[in-house]
Amino acid sequence: MRGMTTALRICPLCEATCGLTLTIDGGRVTGARGDRDDVFSKGFICPKGASFAELDNDPDRLTRPLIRRNGALTEATWEEAFAAVAERLGAVLAEHGGTAVGVYLGNPNAHTIAGGLYTPLVVKALGTRQVYSASTLDQMPKHVALGYMFGSPVAFTVPDLDRTDYLVVIGANPLVSNGSLATAADFPGKLRALRKRGGRLVVIDPARTRTAEFADRHLAPRPGTDAALLASVVNVLFDEDLVDLNGLAGHVDGVDEVRALTADFTPDTVAAHCEVPADDIRTLAREIAAAPSAAVYGRIGTSTVEFGTLGSWLVDVVNILTGNLDRPGGAMFPLSPIASAPRPPKPGRGFRTGRWHSRVSGYPEALSELPAAAFAEEIDTPGDGQIKAVITIAGNPVLSAPDGDRLDKALDGVEFMLSIDPYLNETTRHADVILPPPPPSRSAHFDIALNSLAVRNNARYSPPALPLTGRPDEAEILSRLALILYGLGHDGDPMLVDDQVIAMTLAKEVADPHSPVTGRSVDELTAMLPQAPGYERRLDMMLRLGPYGDAFGAKPDGLTLAKLKAAPHGIDLGPLRPRLGEVLRTPSGRIELAPHQLTADVARLRDALGRRPDGFVLIGRRHLRSNNSWMHNLPALSGGSNRCTLRINPDDAADLGLTDTAVVKGPGGELLAPVEITPEMRRGVVSLPHGWGHDRGGTGQRVAADEPGVNVNQLNDGTHLDPLSGTAVLNGIPVDIAPAG
Ligand SMILES: Nc1nc2c(c(=O)[nH]1)N[C@H]1C(S)=C(S)[C@@H](COP(=O)(O)OP(=O)(O)OC[C@H]3O[C@@H](n4cnc5c(=O)[nH]c(N)nc54)[C@H](O)[C@@H]3O)O[C@H]1N2
Numbered sequence: 001m002r003g004m005t006t007a008l009r010i011c012p013l014c015e016a017t018c019g020l021t022l023t024i025d026g027g028r029v030t031g032a033r034g035d036r037d038d039v040f041s042k043g044f045i046c047p048k049g050a051s052f053a054e055l056d057n058d059p060d061r062l063t064r065p066l067i068r069r070n071g072a073l074t075e076a077t078w079e080e081a082f083a084a085v086a087e088r089l090g091a092v093l094a095e096h097g098g099t100a101v102g103v104y105l106g107n108p109n110a111h112t113i114a115g116g117l118y119t120p121l122v123v124k125a126l127g128t129r130q131v132y133s134a135s136t137l138d139q140m141p142k143h144v145a146l147g148y149m150f151g152s153p154v155a156f157t158v159p160d161l162d163r164t165d166y167l168v169v170i171g172a173n174p175l176v177s178n179g180s181l182a183t184a185a186d187f188p189g190k191l192r193a194l195r196k197r198g199g200r201l202v203v204i205d206p207a208r209t210r211t212a213e214f215a216d217r218h219l220a221p222r223p224g225t226d227a228a229l230l231a232s233v234v235n236v237l238f239d240e241d242l243v244d245l246n247g248l249a250g251h252v253d254g255v256d257e258v259r260a261l262t263a264d265f266t267p268d269t270v271a272a273h274c275e276v277p278a279d280d281i282r283t284l285a286r287e288i289a290a291a292p293s294a295a296v297y298g299r300i301g302t303s304t305v306e307f308g309t310l311g312s313w314l315v316d317v318v319n320i321l322t323g324n325l326d327r328p329g330g331a332m333f334p335l336s337p338i339a340s341a342p343r344p345p346k347p348g349r350g351f352r353t354g355r356w357h358s359r360v361s362g363y364p365e366a367l368s369e370l371p372a373a374a375f376a377e378e379i380d381t382p383g384d385g386q387i388k389a390v391i392t393i394a395g396n397p398v399l400s401a402p403d404g405d406r407l408d409k410a411l412d413g414v415e416f417m418l419s420i421d422p423y424l425n426e427t428t429r430h431a432d433v434i435l436p437p438p439p440p441s442r443s444a445h446f447d448i449a450l451n452s453l454a455v456r457n458n459a460r461y462s463p464p465a466l467p468l469t470g471r472p473d474e475a476e477i478l479s480r481l482a483l484i485l486y487g488l489g490h491d492g493d494p495m496l497v498d499d500q501v502i503a504m505t506l507a508k509e510v511a512d513p514h515s516p517v518t519g520r521s522v523d524e525l526t527a528m529l530p531q532a533p534g535y536e537r538r539l540d541m542m543l544r545l546g547p548y549g550d551a552f553g554a555k556p557d558g559l560t561l562a563k564l565k566a567a568p569h570g571i572d573l574g575p576l577r578p579r580l581g582e583v584l585r586t587p588s589g590r591i592e593l594a595p596h597q598l599t600a601d602v603a604r605l606r607d608a609l610g611r612r613p614d615g616f617v618l619i620g621r622r623h624l625r626s627n628n629s630w631m632h633n634l635p636a637l638s639g640g641s642n643r644c645t646l647r648i649n650p651d652d653a654a655d656l657g658l659t660d661t662a663v664v665k666g667p668g669g670e671l672l673a674p675v676e677i678t679p680e681m682r683r684g685v686v687s688l689p690h691g692w693g694h695d696r697g698g699t700g701q702r703v704a705a706d707e708p709g710v711n712v713n714q715l716n717d718g719t720h721l722d723p724l725s726g727t728a729v730l731n732g733i734p735v736d737i738a739p740a741g
């Protein structure tokens with residue numbers, strides 16, 4: 001026990017952001033438990049968080065950069081690696097410009113300070129429109145729906161879990177995923193508390209998931225039909241005179257249009273399409289309307305489908321029409337401590353997608369991104385504007401995006417590829433240089449992105465639990481990359497980057513009449529920031545300018561980074577409060593319930609009502625002890641129920657004579673998968689998890705390679721997208737199933 005200490009660290013492994021207490025011994029993390037005093041998570045922890053030590057110490061984690069020499073990736077010093085980036089990426093920039101560089105940003109960027117504060121600088125420095133991310137494999141439909149309805153694509157509505165009386169979870173399995181786009185540590189405990197206080201939980205999911213099993217009621221629609229189902233709920237609300245805008249009355253445009261648009265989505269019409277009894281749809285609508293408060297919450301199963309944007313839109317249409325938007329117990333807007341301090345309501349410029357289009361397939365841009373499903377074709381299709389170099393930051397698109405085999409080949413053909421990633425995996429094995437960020441114990445943590453999704457406002461900061469010696473943290477890696485891209489060489493001072501951001505931000509603030517620091521001097525404010533790493537200076541600035549901030553001394557009780565550091569278990573900032581006026585940025589200054597960009601797609605939905613393809617439909621699933629593609633390398637999380645199997649209903653299996661291995665054929669290819677027969681699956685629906693297929697050579701994740709699984713995304717050819725958001729259809733894919741052999 002001698003020398004053993006503890007350190008607090010927010011878990012970066014999923015959106016729940018639990019506070020962990022790490023035990024530290026001999027200069028390394030040896031264990032992790034939930035921090036009972038954490039203001040937000042109150043001791044909750046899951047098996048992944050509990051494996052923090054194993055993840056942190058994984059011997060397969062890269063500790064030094066790798067550079068490709070004579071075809072092989074070999075270890076190099078940091079100086080050599082940055083010099084190689086400057087030289088080889090510089091050559092591409094000199095010949096083709098930054099616009100020929102394709103960038104892919106993966107999911108962990110949402111979980112690190114570096115991803116939140118420095119990745120955008122890299123993208124900006126390149127000036128490229130070839131930007132791809134996991135968002136178009138995930139939540140882009142929600143952004144697009146929010147953008148059109150509220151004028152801001154990041155005006156996230158989250159269910160007020162602690163106070164709601166009636167929660168509808170559609171296309172999410174938070175008892176396994178621990179919640180997404182609704183940052184709530186201990187989602188299971190919150191669902192228990194909901195039921196204990198007499199509230200009800202309804203789950204809409206084709207699979208009888210853990211969350212569905214726990215619910216008061218489970219509806220199991222045919223995959224891909226959520227938008228039609230929700231349109232029908234809206235139809236009932238109008239038909240039975242249950243619409244009640246409540247406090248929103250007078251702030252919503254387009255109610256009559258929505259009534260007209262959904263007029264033919266009667267429960268009797270959609271019941272056969274959704275395979276949900278018409279009466280269940282009526283009951284659902286009546287109960288949502290009757291509940292003292294209710295929140296509809298949709299996630300991956302509503303998002304990564306054929307009508308993802310329509311479904312995401314209709315989720316909030318139901319919240320709005322039942323008067324549940326922006327009120328306690330309903331769907332509310334969190335207020336992050338680093339959001340700008342509220343400004344007076346004002347009309348915005350409006351949101352739109354399609355300001356430019358992808359070169360090969362002409363897909364519209366959304367939030368300055370192009371569809372991840374189009375990444376490969378933009379690399380391997382010759383012509384003007386072709387991607388010549390690639391940068392991946394915290395992503396593994398070879399497994400995460402459709403048709404990884406094509407991307408695999410395409411990446412081999414680029415002139416230069418840089419990956420910033422701790423692992424040599426299916427994607428990074430193609431890189432010419434890999435720059436590995438340090439393990440999480442050696443970096444600071446603040447939830448740049450996820451605080452704006454938290455179901456209770458809070459602020460928490462973890463300094464590095466262990467010192468970092470002899471290697472840069474990820475903020476510095478990305479700063480140095482930005483300097484290289486700006487032509488400032490490979491050995492520029494990374495602090496320059498932060499100084500520049502601070503100078504620009506403060507100049508804007510002091511010139512803004514509504515800023516809490518309006519009219520003050522930039523020099524005065526800059527001098528008040530701590531002598532500290534650049535990210536701490538920036539965080540302090542953001543907190544002080546933010547809604548709870550001290551306004552650089554003007555509000556002495558307000559928040560600063562120093563105060564946050566003095567509260568290691570975090571600062572609770574209270575329950576969510578109504579704030580629609582602060583977030584609305586539509587040109588009309590009102591909620592646009594029926595934006596024409598969205599309603600134009602309803603015709604396509606109507607056409608689909610008549611379609612009921614026979615054959616099987618494939619959906620995805622997540623496992624409690626897994627995290628997308630990158631946590632299959634930890635022995636503690638491997639094996640047991642965490643397996644890449646094809647789940648199928650017992651009657652379907654019997655009909656097909658399936659016992660052990662199935663051939664699964666999809667639009668993009670076929671694969672062999674072990675069969676798991678379970679009544680959790682309804683008839684006609686099968687599931688495979690994603691992130692598997694660790695059998696490609698040249699990777700460095702030994703445990704993962706031992707039980708590789710298969711890559712479900714190879715069944716997908718990448719041509720099926722939600723047209724409004726460019727999000728890949730990952731759920732509801734037609735497949736053929738047959739016994740192997
Ligand atoms: N079929 C199907 N496909 C899916 C999904 C699905 O439901 N079904 N889900 C989609 C969703 S929601 C998502 S978010 C995507 C995820 O897609 P990606 O983000 O492309 O994939 P991940 O598996 O999360 O890969 C994360 C990468 O980040 C690295 N990494 C981990 N920590 C850090 C860090 O601190 N810094 C850096 N620089 N790198 C780090 C890991 O080594 C790994 O290479 O997958 C999508 N793909």
Ligand SMILES: Nc1nc2c(c(=O)[nH]1)N[C@H]1C(S)=C(S)[C@@H](COP(=O)(O)OP(=O)(O)OC[C@H]3O[C@@H](n4cnc5c(=O)[nH]c(N)nc54)[C@H](O)[C@@H]3O)O[C@H]1N2
Pocket residue numbers: 014015107138170171172173174176177178179180204205206207209221222223224225226299300301302305619620621622623624625626627628731732
């Ligand atoms: N343990 C663990 N936790 C994770 C992750 C992980 O890989 N493992 N990944 C993280 C990431 S990146 C994300 S984005 C979140 C995702 O968080 P969730 O969305 O909660 O996670 P999923 O398990 O993908 O849940 C999607 C559900 O949608 C259902 N579904 C599929 N098709 C349809 C449909 O057409 N309609 C309806 N109504 N339902 C459908 C599936 O059966 C599944 O239960 O989880 C995060 N947390």
Ligand code: SF4
Pocket residue numbers: 011012013014015016017018044045046047048049050178185
């Ligand atoms: S629920 Fe998420 S944040 Fe909490 S311990 Fe598990 S992985 Fe970490």
Ligand SMILES: [Mo]
Pocket residue numbers: 107134138
């Ligand atoms: Mo995700």
